[in-house]
Amino acid sequence: MIPMSDNLLDNFDRVFPDFAAKLRARKDADIENIEPPATEAELTELEASLGIALPDSYKQFLRCARGFWIFGGSIQFGTQHPFFHHFQRYEQLTPQQQQVVQRKSGGKWPPPSEGMLCFAEFFMEADGDQVLFDVANGLVNGEYPIVYYAHEYRPPIVRRLADDFPSFISAFLDYDEWRNEDEE
DSSP states (O other): OOOHHHHHHHHHHHHOHHHHHHHHHOTTOOOEEEEOOOOHHHHHHHHHHHTSOOOHHHHHHHHHOSEEEEGGGTEEEOTTOSEEOOOOOGGGSOHHHHHHHHHHHTTOOSOTTTTOEEEEEEOSSSTTOEEEEOOTTOOBTTBOOEEEEETTSSSOEEEEEESSHHHHHHHGGGGGGGGGOOOO
16 A cells, blocks of 8 residues: 555645655655545635635645645644634733733734735744735735744744745745745
């Protein structure tokens, strides 16, 4: 029987060969929690529930696997993704939550990821950080820019990682070079 991770990598070979090759080369990747590929009906339903079109490249990714974890869960693509970052109004936060907002961001609310579409957990700098599609300007050439949400910064920040999903997926395993990117 072929291990599920081999099937996943074979699927990625067809659409994201650089990503597949890098995963194969990383003996520490520990691919786990692999979900079956998304069906066309599931993709249609997902776009309808979100109310926006997803990039074709991201849908190709989901057709390979609806989710998986690598590096012990430090990077998680999962069935809970994608979802929008929507935050309550400041006035609706509890007094304790408002104190945290004051302490961490000087009262700046909502976080800069408001309205963005999270597609993976990506603990590049801290547990709980994520990568998101910046959907504010709609699809440009069929893609959304990719940003990193660093929630531990004071205040939290988003910074651009890639112009599109194919660029992100082919390069994100080399994330150390991004640590010096300019903040947006």
